[in-house]
Structures are given as structure tokens and as C-alpha cells.
Amino acid sequence: MPPSRLQLPVGPWATLIEGLCARFPRISEETWRSRFARGLVTDANGNNLTPETPYRVGLEVRYFREVASEPVIPFTESIVYQDAHLVVAYKPHFLPVMPSGRFVRETLLTRLIERLGNPDLVPLHRIDRETAGLVMFSANPDTRAAYQALFRERRIEKTYEAIAPPLKGREFPFVHRTRIVPGEPFFRMQEVLGEPNSETVIDVIERGENLWLYKLMPVTGRKHQLRVQMAGLGVGIMGDSIYPDVRESSDGDYSNPLQLVARQLKFRDPETGVLRRL
Numbered sequence: 001m002p003p004s005r006l007q008l009p010v011g012p013w014a015t016l017i018e019g020l021c022a023r024f025p026r027i028s029e030e031t032w033r034s035r036f037a038r039g040l041v042t043d044a045n046g047n048n049l050t051p052e053t054p055y056r057v058g059l060e061v062r063y064f065r066e067v068a069s070e071p072v073i074p075f076t077e078s079i080v081y082q083d084a085h086l087v088v089a090y091k092p093h094f095l096p097v098m099p100s101g102r103f104v105r106e107t108l109l110t111r112l113i114e115r116l117g118n119p120d121l122v123p124l125h126r127i128d129r130e131t132a133g134l135v136m137f138s139a140n141p142d143t144r145a146a147y148q149a150l151f152r153e154r155r156i157e158k159t160y161e162a163i164a165p166p167l168k169g170r171e172f173p174f175v176h177r178t179r180i181v182p183g184e185p186f187f188r189m190q191e192v193l194g195e196p197n198s199e200t201v202i203d204v205i206e207r208g209e210n211l212w213l214y215k216l217m218p219v220t221g222r223k224h225q226l227r228v229q230m231a232g233l234g235v236g237i238m239g240d241s242i243y244p245d246v247r248e249s250s251d252g253d254y255s256n257p258l259q260l261v262a263r264q265l266k267f268r269d270p271e272t273g274v275l276r277r278l
Contacts, residue, residue: 003042003062004099010057016041017051020061040064065104071252073106080134081278085271086147087112087121087137088278093257096129108135125151128224130241133160133262134278146270151221157266160216160226161205163259164235167212173203176229180222188242189224191232198222200229211238226260 006023013019017036021029033051035041041049044060075092082088089112091097096107104110113121116139124136124147138144150156180198183190199219206213212235216226224243230236231243238259241247249256266277 003064006061006063008055008057008059008061011055013055015051016049016053016055016059016061019055020063035063065099070104070106074254077108077111079112081276082116082139085138085140085143087116087118087139088265089135089137091127091132091135091262093132094129094254097123097126097135103129109137112137124148125221127262128227128258128260130239130258131160131260131262132257133260134265135262136265136278143271150267150270154219155267157264158218158262159264159266160218161261161263162214162216162226162230162237163211164214164230164237165211166207167202167204167214167233167235173201173215176200176202176233178229178232180225180228185246188246189222189228191228198225198229200226202229227258 008016008019009023011019011022013022017029017032020032021027032041036049036051039048041061041063043049044062046062049061073092073095075095077092077095078090080088080090089108091108095111096103098109099107109121109123113119118139120141121137121139122144124138127133127135136147138147177196177199178191179194179196180189181192182188197220201217201219203215203217204212205215214230216230218225222228227237227240227243231240236244239256240258240260241249241256264277266275268275
């Protein structure tokens with residue numbers, strides 16, 4: 001599990017533990033002292049810090065988050081491709097890509113770091129916890145910028161597949177552009193009038209009587225983009241718990257996964273020049 005990092009800001013505190021307790025008021029002093037005692041708070045060089053370490057502005061503190069009773073995700077990732085620069089993994093439904101909220105150890109990043117023994121792994125993009133499919137990681141800091149540029153400059157083709165009700169009366173494929181902004185409650189996005197900031201190419205792979213299999217190729221990467229746009233078209237993706245309406249689900253209920261999969265990544269490798277289709 002990778003540590004969290006904090007550059008100590010300007011403040012009046014004399015000791016490190018005073019500063020940390022002020023910075024993170026929801027974490028008790030007892031919890032911090034336990035982390036210090038177990039060697040879970042270090043500087044940038046891996047040297048253990050103590051509660052009495054003098055507070056110094058700019059000091060990089062690395063600490064390991066812990067979550068009580070973290071849910072165990074009973075599905076396993078697989079490695080699709082690996083070389084000196086990249087790791088591409090297939091993420092199962094319900095597993096987060098990065099540590100966040102109540103998930104720290106049960107994330108794709110943490111699992112891969114432990115599995116491969118490479119603490120330099122960094123995700124180059126993300127997909128929702130509810131979505132399954134391919135996620136690409138940089139494995140080498142020296143070449144990371146070249147692969148990050150693929151996403152920033154939109155030089156990587158991403159293809160998803162989704163199951164949703166029929167979208168009749170349309171010519172396929174078509175380009176769908178909308179404006180997506182934060183919505184309510186805080187975890188939802190919404191479409192509004194205005195200049196489009198999201199773009200997706202939508203096609204159909206297979207037509208069933210009640211459900212169709214769609215091919216979705218996002219050009220932009222807005223949060224929840226595919227889910228919001230499909231719901232906005234009146235054909236919400238099957239198994240979606242928040243679009244078009246929030247649906248209550250209990251922890252540990254894996255019976256109705258979101259029918260959305262990141263199926264393919266296609267790009268010209270900036271290090272080798274090889275055209276990769278994963």
C-alpha cells in the first residue's frame with residue numbers, strides 16, 4: 001500500500017503530532033500515536049518520525065492510512081500487459097483504482113504494488129469503482145511523462161462496451177456532445193445547457209429485443225461521462241445505481257453490477273513506436 005504524502009504548511013505548532021492533529025481533526029491523537037509507534041509515519045527518505053519531531057514547514061511527511069473494518073472485495077484483478085514502462089490490468093467491478101474513503105488496501109493500485117513489488121506504480125487514468133475493465137499504470141518514473149501525455153493530448157483510443165435499453169430512431173454511429181457539470185448530491189454529475197465539454201462516439205454492436213450491446217468511445221474524460229450521457233439519452237446503463245436515479249444498495253451486495261466495461265486501449269507506444277491494442 002503506497003503512503004499518503006503531506007508537505008507541512010505554515011503553522012504555529014511546536015511538534016509534528018500537534019500539526020497533524022490540527023490538519024486532520026477527524027483522526028484522534030491516539031490513532032496518530034499508534035501509527036508513530038508502528039513506524040507508519042516517516043519522512044521522504046523513509047526515516048521514522050516521532051510525535052515529538054519538531055514541526056518544520058516544508059517537511060514531507062509520509063503516512064499510511066488505515067480504515068477500520070475495510071470491506072473485502074471478493075474479485076480478483078488480472079494483468080493483461082507488462083513491460084519496463086507499463087502495467088495494464090483488468091479491474092473487476094466494485095474494486096476502486098485508488099485509495100479513497102473507506103477503501104485503502106482493497107484497491108487496484110495497492111494490490112498491484114504488493115503483487116509486483118513496485119512502489120513506483122502510478123495510474124495514468126481512472127475508471128469508476130463500479131466499472132470493470134482496463135486500467136493502465138506507469139511503472140517507471142523516468143518515462144512516465146511520455147505516457148501521461150497520451151491521455152492529456154488525447155492520443156489514446158479508449159473503447160467501452162455497455163448493455164442498455166434500445167436507442168431507437170438514431171443513425172449509428174453518431175457523435176454525442178453535452179455539457180457535464182457537478183450535480184446533487186455531491187457524488188453525481190449532470191448535463192446542463194451550454195457549450196459542450198464532453199464528447200463520445202456511440203455505436204451498436206448487437207441488438208436484442210429488450211437490450212442492446214453498445215460500443216462507446218469517449219473522446220473526453222469527464223467524471224461519469226458515459227453513464228451520464230447514456231442516462232440523458234433515456235437509455236441508462238443496466239445496473240447503474242446512481243443514473244438516472246440513485247438506487248439504494250447494501251454493502252456486500254454484488255448481485256447487480258454496472259454493465260459497463262473498459263474493453264480496449266489503443267495507442268502508439270511513445271518509447272518503442274509500436275502500435276498497441278490491448
